[in-house]
Amino acid sequence: MSAPYAERIHDIAVNTFEITCYMFPLEEWELEEGDELSRPDGSMRSIVRFDGAADGAMVISPSGELLEAIAENMLGSDETDRELREGALCEIANIICGNTVPLFARNENICYIRPPRIAEPDENTDELFSKMNKESLDVLLDEGIAEITIYYSEQEEG
């Protein structure tokens, strides 16, 4: 797999949000014309580690309004608490990462993903994965913005 992967990860994320959360992508111009959506502040992030054909992690950080909408739309309820929102975010991260890691597969060598978790508030993922490649992208949705970062180091071929 050759960098950059951001575009493919963006497509996977949009598809996941559409199917699982009934949310739809915004174009840049829609953002400019409409009310500006708030940026993710990193206060809740889900991390999914993976290893095998590539080692790394995916971090998903939604804006507050998006996080709330993810949980409400997935659960079909307006009443969601922090635990439910964390669970919904982790499941979305699990699905997006699970559909991303096949991009790293080579021949029989595939990737295995680990259970998603919520990052500690002071956890610095840039430091944690400092020796890895990093790509970040924004997913602009009608319900808010998700920032996705993938850290990876691919295995040498041969």
Next chain:
Amino acid sequence: MKRNILIVEDDPTMRVVIKRTLTESGLEICEIYEAGNGQEGLDMLGEFEIHLMLVDIYMPVMDGMEMLDHAADHPDFRDIPAVVISTENDENRIDAILRRGMGFVHKPFTQQLLEQTIVKLDNR
């Protein structure tokens, strides 16, 4: 036929999503039971009359494939149809699931895909 369905999935949010997808589908459903891992799933198979299992693969304690192996070895459970719902992308593993006569639904999934997969199992 109204049926009892067992959802075996470690993530509580995903269990709600699957349950909601089922109840909003056109499938006739009597009861939906939930288990958080393969071992709990096996326990519930012994406790309730289950007509269909929807099983995730990667779970703690006992994963979905191990649970389905145990179920296949049990005379009372071996004929219960199963659909595996997972982010699994390895074609060899998916082929192995399909060769065993189970359905496979890739996450993320639509209501239509889940419904079609279950109906296809019914028609076998």
